[in-house]
Amino acid sequence: MIPSAVPPKFKVEIDREKCMLCGRCVEECSWGVYRKERDRIVIYSNRCGACQRCVVMCPRDAITVIENTTCWRSHPLWTIEVREDIINQSKTGRVLLSATGNAKEYPIYFDHIVLDACQVTNPPIDPLREPMELRTYIGKKPKKLEFEFVEEEVEGKKIKRAKLKTKIAPNLKLETPIMIAHMSYGALSLNAHLAMAKAVKECGTYMGSGEGGLHRALYPYADHIITQVASGRFGVDVDYLNIGAAIEIKIGQGAKPGIGGHLPGEKVTAEVSMTRMIPEGTDAISPAPHHDIYSIEDLAQLVRSLKEATRWKKPVFVKIAAVHNVAAIANGIATSDADAVVIDGFRGGTGAAPKVFRDHVGIPIEIAIAAVDERLREEGVRNEISIIASGGIRSSADVFKAIALGADAVYIGTAVLIALGCRVCGRCYTGQCAWGIATQKPELVNRLDVEEGARRVANLIKAWTLELKELLGAAGINAIESLRGNRDRLRGVGLNEVELKALGIKHAGF
Amino acid sequence: MEKEEVVVIDAKDMDYRELNEKIREILDKNPSIKKIILKNVLGQRYIGNGIRKRDLTIEIYGVPGGDLGMFMSGPTIIVYGNTEHAPGNTMDDGKIIIHGSGGDVTGHSMRGGKIFVRDDVGYRSGIHMKEYRDKFPVLVIGGRAKDFLGEYMAGGMILVLNIDREGKDLGKIKGRMIGTGIHGGCIYIRGKVDEFQLGVAADIKEFTEEDREKIKGYIQEFCKYFNLSDDIREKLINSEYTKIAPVSKRPFGKLYTPDLR
Numbered sequence: 193m194i195p196s197a198v199p200p201k202f203k204v205e206i207d208r209e210k211c212m213l214c215g216r217c218v219e220e221c222s223w224g225v226y227r228k229e230r231d232r233i234v235i236y237s238n239r240c241g242a243c244q245r246c247v248v249m250c251p252r253d254a255i256t257v258i259e260n261t262t263c264w265r266s267h268p269l270w271t272i273e274v275r276e277d278i279i280n281q282s283k284t285g286r287v288l289l290s291a292t293g294n295a296k297e298y299p300i301y302f303d304h305i306v307l308d309a310c311q312v313t314n315p316p317i318d319p320l321r322e323p324m325e326l327r328t329y330i331g332k333k334p335k336k337l338e339f340e341f342v343e344e345e346v347e348g349k350k351i352k353r354a355k356l357k358t359k360i361a362p363n364l365k366l367e368t369p370i371m372i373a374h375m376s377y378g379a380l381s382l383n384a385h386l387a388m389a390k391a392v393k394e395c396g397t398y399m400g401s402g403e404g405g406l407h408r409a410l411y412p413y414a415d416h417i418i419t420q421v422a423s424g425r426f427g428v429d430v431d432y433l434n435i436g437a438a439i440e441i442k443i444g445q446g447a448k449p450g451i452g453g454h455l456p457g458e459k460v461t462a463e464v465s466m467t468r469m470i471p472e473g474t475d476a477i478s479p480a481p482h483h484d485i486y487s488i489e490d491l492a493q494l495v496r497s498l499k500e501a502t503r504w505k506k507p508v509f510v511k512i513a514a515v516h517n518v519a520a521i522a523n524g525i526a527t528s529d530a531d532a533v534v535i536d537g538f539r540g541g542t543g544a545a546p547k548v549f550r551d552h553v554g555i556p557i558e559i560a561i562a563a564v565d566e567r568l569r570e571e572g573v574r575n576e577i578s579i580i581a582s583g584g585i586r587s588s589a590d591v592f593k594a595i596a597l598g599a600d601a602v603y604i605g606t607a608v609l610i611a612l613g614c615r616v617c618g619r620c621y622t623g624q625c626a627w628g629i630a631t632q633k634p635e636l637v638n639r640l641d642v643e644e645g646a647r648r649v650a651n652l653i654k655a656w657t658l659e660l661k662e663l664l665g666a667a668g669i670n671a672i673e674s675l676r677g678n679r680d681r682l683r684g685v686g687l688n689e690v691e692l693k694a695l696g697i698k699h700a701g702f
Numbered sequence: 703m704e705k706e707e708v709v710v711i712d713a714k715d716m717d718y719r720e721l722n723e724k725i726r727e728i729l730d731k732n733p734s735i736k737k738i739i740l741k742n743v744l745g746q747r748y749i750g751n752g753i754r755k756r757d758l759t760i761e762i763y764g765v766p767g768g769d770l771g772m773f774m775s776g777p778t779i780i781v782y783g784n785t786e787h788a789p790g791n792t793m794d795d796g797k798i799i800i801h802g803s804g805g806d807v808t809g810h811s812m813r814g815g816k817i818f819v820r821d822d823v824g825y826r827s828g829i830h831m832k833e834y835r836d837k838f839p840v841l842v843i844g845g846r847a848k849d850f851l852g853e854y855m856a857g858g859m860i861l862v863l864n865i866d867r868e869g870k871d872l873g874k875i876k877g878r879m880i881g882t883g884i885h886g887g888c889i890y891i892r893g894k895v896d897e898f899q900l901g902v903a904a905d906i907k908e909f910t911e912e913d914r915e916k917i918k919g920y921i922q923e924f925c926k927y928f929n930l931s932d933d934i935r936e937k938l939i940n941s942e943y944t945k946i947a948p949v950s951k952r953p954f955g956k957l958y959t960p961d962l963r
């Protein structure tokens with residue numbers, strides 16, 4: 193036998209002086225780290241993923257979780273992670289599964305971009321006193337407006353009234369350019385979905401349904417939900433398409449470009465089976481491609497098909513992962529009657545993705561936004577389609593930078609989950625989430641208080657919105673529209689010439 | 703004024719949006735209408751898209767474009783001609799009867815309802831069909847199917863009769879990669895199919911008398927729609943079929959190593 197266990201990642205310690213043996217940790221830890229044995233709590237550190245649920249819930253603050261310090265001989269090439277992965281894979285012969293977003297140390301361009309502010313010549317605006325417009329419309333804008341003049345009699349006088357002749361395509365009206373990304377019910381719990389739905393309704397923005405239909409409990413919020421159509425077509429019928437505010441075709445996802453999805457049978461509970469419209473306990477497999485889409489023309493056909501199903505009343509978005517030729521693809525999408533292109537960068541989160549994809553496939557969102565915006569401008573269609581950016585947006589500063597690089601709005605995902613309690617432990621695919629977020633187990637789901645969750649998420653969106661206003665005011669801009677693609681308000685710090693060119697920004701000092 | 707039961711639309715040179723909106727308007731104005739006849743159809747897409755009306759029949763003369771009856775839930779569409787790709791795409795309920803051939807991905811992601819194709823279908827037909835509760839999609843193909851029939855199939859039934867228009871046998875089928883990735887539902891092909899023609903996750907199972915009972919009704923329906931003689935019907939019912947079903951319900955269950963330290 194070749195012993196193949198790797199040392200535990202974390203070490204859990206209980207301060208035995210403080211511990212009163214209440215057993216709370218045993219109850220709270222869904223990973224089975226604790227067991228009570230007569231007058232002692234036994235610890236299995238190897239099961240710990242540092243989700244901190246026990247730490248937070250222990251009434252005596254007796255628990256500490258630290259990184260395990262077991263020493264591996266250090267080596268610059270054969271890192272601990274590499275060695276651990278090889279040991280694990282040689283044991284099982286299978287694909288490594290992971291969650292959250294890209295965990296490799298690629299440059300985070302957002303952290304190498306700084307913002308501008310007014311000094312002396314161009315006075316800043318105080319958003320607390322002066323109007324500041326964050327309202328954003330997502331959808332097709334007409335190339336030009338045509339009017340006709342009709343003669344009318346008003347109080348005995350004949351006047352000519354101008355009437356808009358151009359038909360305006362339906363748009364989504366956002367009070368803030370921050371929306372919640374598509375995370376499916378099935379991957380997430382119903383309570384997590386309900387909390388997000390209440391929050392977006394309150395904030396005048398929208399959330400994505402994710403693939404897999406819409407739970408009946410979310411129907412009251414449907415006018416703030418963008419329903420998703422992915423390759424598996426789970427839960428998709430005429431009602432689903434017509435009930436939401438818009439429809440999004442999911443082609444790809446930043447965490448795993450080029451591959452499909454797979455919800456294991458264990459997660460297809462009675463409720464999930466109802467919304468996905470598949471039998472309980474069966475695997476829900478989303479093929480890598482949509483098999484009715486092999487070209488941009490086919491994509492246009494699906495866009496129009498969804499338009500037909502909704503009698504051209506709903507905006508249709510197309511979501512793609514940011515890959516090398518993202519600009520050309522986005523341009524194709526712009527020609528297809530789609531109202532918005534969603535670009536998901538390689539840091540986009542996930543509940544389950546092969547690690548090799550999460551960490552190695554796709555390109556940074558900052559560069560993708562710049563490339564797409566640039567190309568659509570060159571083609572003269574930028575104004576006709578909206579750009580929604582997602583994948584690793586962590587703060588209002590990231591939102592601001594994304595919009596200045598060329599996005600109309602952003603989707604945030606992981607940040608919202610953190611607001612709901614998530615500690616980014618990265619084990620969502622196990623369905624054991626101790627915070628009641630990425631699980632279907634009723635006893636865990638019940639831990640997540642919907643009202644409180646909704647308040648937290650709404651708070652987060654409101655706080656970022658306020659910060660956006662402040663940042664805009666400082667830059668002397670009073671409408672988010674004027675920030676869009678306004679790369680002159682950005683400067684790079686510590687970036688080389690190629691990177692600056694890809695981002696379309698100048699270096700600080702110029 | 704008595705409302706008409708049947709309306710005829712001449713689709714000559716008509717754009718698809720105009721044609722489909724016309725159908726919607728007719729349905730809005732006269733919800734009790736029973737039949738809409740479309741003449742001179744040439745490539746117009748999305749006919750019948752998302753319509754929910756059980757007692758409606760749409761007769762199409764000509765060749766409709768792609769995504770015929772997409773998201774449809776209830777009506778019957780009868781096509782006197784061939785169809786482009788993906789008829790019955792993500793269909794929920796209803797019937798599509800094609801007096802000709804269906805294009806690629808016929809019955810893509812169908813959740814319910816029935817499709818009867820008198821002649822052949824293209825590649826990847828019946829892909830990702832899935833059943834749910836009382837919904838059970840059925841795709842009956844009179845002639846033959848190209849490769850990847852029933853790919854990713856998750857539920858429902860595909861029946862390949864392997865006959866020409868006169869009801870004569872077409873000989874051993876040629877398709878490959880049949881049922882690749884199948885994890886639910888069942889494919890019946892008249893005649894012999896070799897193991898090498900199957901895709902991953904598909905398996906040949908014994909065709910039992912119980913299976914014969916299951917397909918009988920659909921054969922009768924097929925013969926009725928396409929006016930085939932009693933002799934042909936009896937021949938089809940009493941022929942030998944190859945039954946193709948999933949090796950397991952979880953073909954990809956053992957793919958991953960969770961990183962659970």
Ligand code: SF4
Nearest residue numbers: 211214215216217250
């Ligand atoms: S929750 Fe804290 S006090 Fe209670 S048994 Fe666990 S470690 Fe001890």
Ligand code: SF4
Nearest residue numbers: 614615617618620625
């Ligand atoms: S959702 Fe739950 S399981 Fe997933 S990373 Fe957050 S805390 Fe961990």
